Amino acid sequence: EAGVVQSPRYKIIEKKQPVAFWCNPISGHNTLYWYRQNLGQGPELLIRYENEEAVDDSQLPKDRFSAERLKGVDSTLKIQPAELGDSAVYLCASRLGGKYNEQFFGPGTRLTVL
C-alpha cells in the first residue's frame, strides 16, 4: 500500500513568489493534516481536514496561506506571496478513524525562500 505522497520534495523560490504543495493521503484516510516544521523544531499544525471540511485552521496564516481538499482526498497548500520566514519543511499526514489512531506522515516538501 502506498504511503502519503507529497510533491514536490524540494522547492526553491524567490520571496514574493507563489508556491503550492500537493498531498495525496493514504487511500481511505478521512483526516488530513498539514504541518510546518522549522529547522530544529517539532512540527506545528497548520490545518486539519475531516474529509473535505477544514475543522482546525486556527494556526494557518490566512493572509498568505490557503488550503483546499476538494472531494475529501488530495489536498493543496498554497503560499502567496512567500516570505523569507516561510522557509521550512511542509509535512502532510493522514489518519484513518479516531484521534487515537496513528498518523502517517509523508516525506515532506522542503521550501527555501531566497
Add this chain to the structure above:
Amino acid sequence: KNEVEQSPQNLTAQEGEFITINCSYSVGISALHWLQQHPGGGIVSLFMLSSGKKKHGRLIATINIQEKHSSLHITASHPRDSAVYICAVLPGGSEKLVFGKGTKLTVNP
C-alpha cells in the same frame, strides 16, 4: 516554556550502547507518541502510549502519567538508529498533537 520538553537535545553514542531519551510535559494528556525522523525523510510513528510500557524489537517506551514523563530506550544501539526522535502529546480533550523539538541521536560504529 514549551508544553513538551525533550532531553537531551543531542546525543552521541557508540554502537552497542543503551540509549535513553526523555520527554516531560506539562498538561494532562490522553496519549503520547514517540516518532522517528530520518534526515531528508518523513516521520514514522514508533509508539503510542497512554500508560505503562511498550516494546518493539530493540525499542522500549515507558510512560508515568502521574509524573508527566516518558522515556524511549534503545538497546544495543546501531548506526541505523541515527535519527531525530520526537515526543508528541495529545492533550486531554484535544485533537491536536503538541510536539517536542526532538532529540538528535547519532550512533557511531
